[in-house]
Amino acid sequence: MSSTLFDAIHADPWAEQLVDLPSLNAEASAAIEESIVRQREVARTLPKELHSYSLVIVGPAGAGKTHLFARLRRRLGPKAVFVHIRPLLNSDMTARFVLHEIAKQLGYATLGSRQIDALVGSLLAHLEGAASTFPQTFLEEIRRLQEADRIRRLDDVTERVLEIWQDLDETYLRRLLEVPFGTPATQRAGLAWLSGRECDEAQLARIGAPASMEEAAVVPALRTLSAVASLGAPIVLAFDQLENLVDGDESKSRLLAYGNLAAELVDSARGVVLVHMAIDTEWKSALEPSLGASHRSRIAMRTKLLSLPTPAEREDLLRLWAGRVPDPSAPFPWPFGERRVTRLCTAPGMTPRMMLVECRTAIESGGIDESMPPPQPVPIHPSKVPTDPEGTEGARDALAAEWERQLEEARRALDEMAAAGQCADAARIADGFAVASRFASPLTVEVKLREPAQLTWQTPAGPVRMALLHQNHPRSLGTSLAKLTALAEKGPVLALRERAHELRPTWKDSLAKRAALLAKKHARWLAFEREDAARLLALASILSAARSGDVTDLTGCKVSVESVRMWVADTLNVPSWPILKAITAPSEGEADEPGEASSEAGAPRSGSAMSVLLRLRVVSLDRLVREVARVDREATRSSVLQELERAGDRVRWFGLAVVCAREEA
Amino acid sequence: MPKGSRSKSAPDTVALLSAAVATLDRDKAVARSSLGPPAVRDGLVESLRRRGYEVGPKFVRVPIAAQLEEALREGNFIALKTLGVHVRGAAAAEAREAALLLVEKGQAHLVLRTHSETLVPARTDIVSGKALTAAAARATDLAKYLQKAARKKGTSVLRSDVRELLEGALHDLQHGRARAVDPGLKVPRILRAVEKARDATLGLSFVPKVVALLADELDRDAAKAALLEAASRGLLELRPEGGLGRLSEAERLACPEGPQGTRLSWARLTEESA
Numbered sequence: 001m002s003s004t005l006f007d008a009i010h011a012d013p014w015a016e017q018l019v020d021l022p023s024l025n026a027e028a029s030a031a032i033e034e035s036i037v038r039q040r041e042v043a044r045t046l047p048k049e050l051h052s053y054s055l056v057i058v059g060p061a062g063a064g065k066t067h068l069f070a071r072l073r074r075r076l077g078p079k080a081v082f083v084h085i086r087p088l089l090n091s092d093m094t095a096r097f098v099l100h101e102i103a104k105q106l107g108y109a110t111l112g113s114r115q116i117d118a119l120v121g122s123l124l125a126h127l128e129g130a131a132s133t134f135p136q137t138f139l140e141e142i143r144r145l146q147e148a149d150r151i152r153r154l155d156d157v158t159e160r161v162l163e164i165w166q167d168l169d170e171t172y173l174r175r176l177l178e179v180p181f182g183t184p185a186t187q188r189a190g191l192a193w194l195s196g197r198e199c200d201e202a203q204l205a206r207i208g209a210p211a212s213m214e215e216a217a218v219v220p221a222l223r224t225l226s227a228v229a230s231l232g233a234p235i236v237l238a239f240d241q242l243e244n245l246v247d248g249d250e251s252k253s254r255l256l257a258y259g260n261l262a263a264e265l266v267d268s269a270r271g272v273v274l275v276h277m278a279i280d281t282e283w284k285s286a287l288e289p290s291l292g293a294s295h296r297s298r299i300a301m302r303t304k305l306l307s308l309p310t311p312a313e314r315e316d317l318l319r320l321w322a323g324r325v326p327d328p329s330a331p332f333p334w335p336f337g338e339r340r341v342t343r344l345c346t347a348p349g350m351t352p353r354m355m356l357v358e359c360r361t362a363i364e365s366g367g368i369d370e371s372m373p374p375p376q377p378v379p380i381h382p383s384k385v386p387t388d389p390e391g392t393e394g395a396r397d398a399l400a401a402e403w404e405r406q407l408e409e410a411r412r413a414l415d416e417m418a419a420a421g422q423c424a425d426a427a428r429i430a431d432g433f434a435v436a437s438r439f440a441s442p443l444t445v446e447v448k449l450r451e452p453a454q455l456t457w458q459t460p461a462g463p464v465r466m467a468l469l470h471q472n473h474p475r476s477l478g479t480s481l482a483k484l485t486a487l488a489e490k491g492p493v494l495a496l497r498e499r500a501h502e503l504r505p506t507w508k509d510s511l512a513k514r515a516a517l518l519a520k521k522h523a524r525w526l527a528f529e530r531e532d533a534a535r536l537l538a539l540a541s542i543l544s545a546a547r548s549g550d551v552t553d554l555t556g557c558k559v560s561v562e563s564v565r566m567w568v569a570d571t572l573n574v575p576s577w578p579i580l581k582a583i584t585a586p587s588e589g590e591a592d593e594p595g596e597a598s599s600e601a602g603a604p605r606s607g608s609a610m611s612v613l614l615r616l617r618v619v620s621l622d623r624l625v626r627e628v629a630r631v632d633r634e635a636t637r638s639s640v641l642q643e644l645e646r647a648g649d650r651v652r653w654f655g656l657a658v659v660c661a662r663e664e665a
Numbered sequence: 666m667p668k669g670s671r672s673k674s675a676p677d678t679v680a681l682l683s684a685a686v687a688t689l690d691r692d693k694a695v696a697r698s699s700l701g702p703p704a705v706r707d708g709l710v711e712s713l714r715r716r717g718y719e720v721g722p723k724f725v726r727v728p729i730a731a732q733l734e735e736a737l738r739e740g741n742f743i744a745l746k747t748l749g750v751h752v753r754g755a756a757a758a759e760a761r762e763a764a765l766l767l768v769e770k771g772q773a774h775l776v777l778r779t780h781s782e783t784l785v786p787a788r789t790d791i792v793s794g795k796a797l798t799a800a801a802a803r804a805t806d807l808a809k810y811l812q813k814a815a816r817k818k819g820t821s822v823l824r825s826d827v828r829e830l831l832e833g834a835l836h837d838l839q840h841g842r843a844r845a846v847d848p849g850l851k852v853p854r855i856l857r858a859v860e861k862a863r864d865a866t867l868g869l870s871f872v873p874k875v876v877a878l879l880a881d882e883l884d885r886d887a888a889k890a891a892l893l894e895a896a897s898r899g900l901l902e903l904r905p906e907g908g909l910g911r912l913s914e915a916e917r918l919a920c921p922e923g924p925q926g927t928r929l930s931w932a933r934l935t936e937e938s939a
Contacts, residue, residue, distance in 0.1 A: 349924055
């Protein structure tokens with residue numbers, strides 16, 4: 001989330017603070033807002049006539065597409081559920097992926113209110129004849145009821161919804177309605193189940209579900225979710241940065257897959273508002289022409305072009321931003337200066353992001369700097385790309401800062417998943433591997449998410465199949481392990497499992513199946529560290545941002561994709577990342593025995609494990625490893641164990657899994 | 666399309682014919698099956714053929730050549746691979762054949778853009794024949810010069826020299842059109858060209874296309890200056906290129922420079938211009 005206005009030149013869809021000029025792109029905002037209102041009205045008055053609505057929003061990079069999402073989210077608050085989806089780079093988006101994103105973002109809050117509460121609260125309020133304006137208040141009333149009364153009310157609501165739409169999934173509907181009333185752990189489990197992800201046994205037990213959602217139930221789940229939401233807070237699915245679907249030879253297949261998905265959502269999910277956002281040039285030149293007529297008619301029911309700010313709007317923006325500078329030492333045009341304000345208000349082709357960058361420069365220079373000439377344009381034509389990263393130290397600094405930002409964002413996302421008891425998203429991790437492979441020549445990789453081993457690496461020594469074991473339930477994990485064992489008969493197989501989600505000692509069947517897998521000559525097990533995952537996610541994300549024109553140097557010039565690639569190749573040394581080295585040099589000790597360190601990470605900071613243990617006093621080994629990894633990203637299980645062994649009498653073990661710090665004498 | 670009545674009375678062929686013509690004017694093609702009831706369909710097809718429409722096995726359409734000519738008149742550059750976007754009711758092979766015929770007749774040029782063959786209006790400034798050979802020779806000289814410098818360790822070349830040589834490769838081929846022009850006087854023409862090049866879906870006009878439409882009246886720099894003048898008067902909005910390296914060198918040069926290293930490659934008429 002953004003900290004200050006001028007630190008965040010790229011809009012954060014979930015920013016807590018937003019500086020907004022309502023008149024800017026008011027028409028596009030109004031188009032989406034009208035669609036939401038219309039969906040709610042139709043759902044309430046003519047439910048059988050309810051369909052999905054889809055519109056396209058296009059504009060140049062920095063014109064405010066993502067800002068539009070943030071604006072509407074804040075403006076409408078609980079009147080709609082907003083879901084922001086960036087496309088996968090190397091694999092097709094599926095209905096399950098969309099369901100997962102919706103359910104995940106139901107847990108996000110706007111103005112202090114979670115979207116799941118808004119959805120359920122406004123639905124219940126409407127069906128019980130109350131105003132749906134304050135869903136939280138209505139939920140509170142129901143929370144105060146005795147459990148039996150509450151269950152009766154929810155049953156009644158379920159029946160009434162099913163009377164309206166008989167084809168909805170009753171089980172899904174019941175679990176959706178129950179979420180806001182559970183304990184925090186039950187709510188997490190409920191949302192995990194609703195997202196279609198694999199739930200572990202404890203989560204299933206909490207919500208009383210016999211199993212996680214099956215593939216066949218995904219589309220009915222989407223249909224149910226979108227229809228019931230439309231009665232109170234319709235779902236707005238915003239697909240952002242669609243230009244990332246255009247990528248060389250693969251472009252058409254991914255684009256067509258996207259077209260199919262969007263068409264399926266339009267046809268099978270009632271009441272949802274689909275918003276497709278892309279750079280105007282890419283939409284016109286590559287995206288739209290690649291879609292078939294049936295796709296186009298479903299996706300682009302209405303197309304809205306984002307305008308650039310007029311001179312008057314630019315001045316209003318500058319005044320707004322100037323008003324956010326703490327302790328102003330002079331009235332506007334301070335801190336930008338008269339000359340700069342005039343230039344920013346009159347220069348053709350100025351996007352809000354370009355203005356923000358210039359304002360940041362003005363503020364960093366300490367206020368008015370009338371003598372400063374306007375920044376010299378730096379050509380970004382591909383033929384001049386090689387000069388970009390090598391020529392300017394500024395571009396390198398900006399890329400380094402962007403990388404850190406993406407890395408932090410990835411860590412935050414991973415922590416969020418871990419807090420919900422979920423493994424990292426296999427599709428996103430696969431994306432990261434696919435991007436990383438481009439920097440680890442001669443390695444290449446093919447991604448097929450439906451296969452038991454989702455990645456197939458081509459290495460100099462031949463193909464290697466890699467499985468991302470993200471399952472949370474021992475049964476499905478065991479099934480995958482059995483399939484991998486069969487695969488290992490034919491050739492090398494790498495099984496990856498996050499360190500934080502090690503197989504539990506009670507999962508005896510899974511452990512036995514893992515042992516069977518590892519007994520095969522070609523099978524290896526790799527424990528995947530949080531930092532490995534963060535780097536892969538950040539790498540995919542920075543390249544995706546570059547394609548969308550969202551990576552800029554310190555003067556605001558767009559850094560081309562090629563320049564970012566060159567910087568990555570020069571700076572990040574991707575082939576040396578432990579997880580990639582494990583693929584290329586399997587015989588050099590990278591392969592783990594289960595429970596050992598996965599990587600050749602450098603020596604961890606001495607004393608980090610003991611300092612964490614002294615803070616927590618008594619802790620399981622698993623948690624200690626996780627906590628140490630948060631403060632010391634190089635730490636691994638074996639490094640923590642080594643440090644504990646070195647501590648001798650200062651620690652005391654309870655069995656093999658729990659450790660405590662002894663009181664100092 | 667109105668459907669023929671299911672009653673016993675005869676279908677109104679006049680109404681069906683005018684509906685078909687209206688559809689053809691709008692969509693450029695109409696399926697034979699949607700013309701009307703089978704009993705009168707052949708008669709309707711024959712009437713449409715007499716009016717100059719082309720009749721295919723499944724569609725009746727505006728002649729392919731006419732469809733292409735219209736697209737070219739609007740300033741479109743049409744990649745042969747995407748002919749289907751501009752031509753309705755025809756198979757790809759038919760459309761390609763018609764496109765090549767236009768080139769043969771001199772009503773369009775076929776140019777190579779990166780890897781794709783593209784049909785462009787006959788008035789477009791192109792390099793062909795001897796001029797093309799001369800440009801290739803200049804480019805080869807430049808490549809040799811750069812390779813020579815690259816081979817000598819520690820040697821570099823002046824950026825301005827390279828730029829000059831690159832521009833020189835095309836400079837001799839210009840038709841000496843540079844004229845001093847007051848950009849303000851050209852604004853109405855610019856607005857007309859922007860309107861002509863406007864894409865119906867997005868309402869945007871590709872600036873190189875606008876400059877090409879004005880090629881007979883204004884040279885590139887004059888057209889760019891007039892575009893900037895119109896933008897400064899608030900008559901049109903010039904927008905930065907957001908594409909991922911989609912501009913060719915010639916297109917890039919046809920676009921005015923924008924802020925922060927961008928090129929203003931798209932124009933949109935504002936309400937003030939109405």
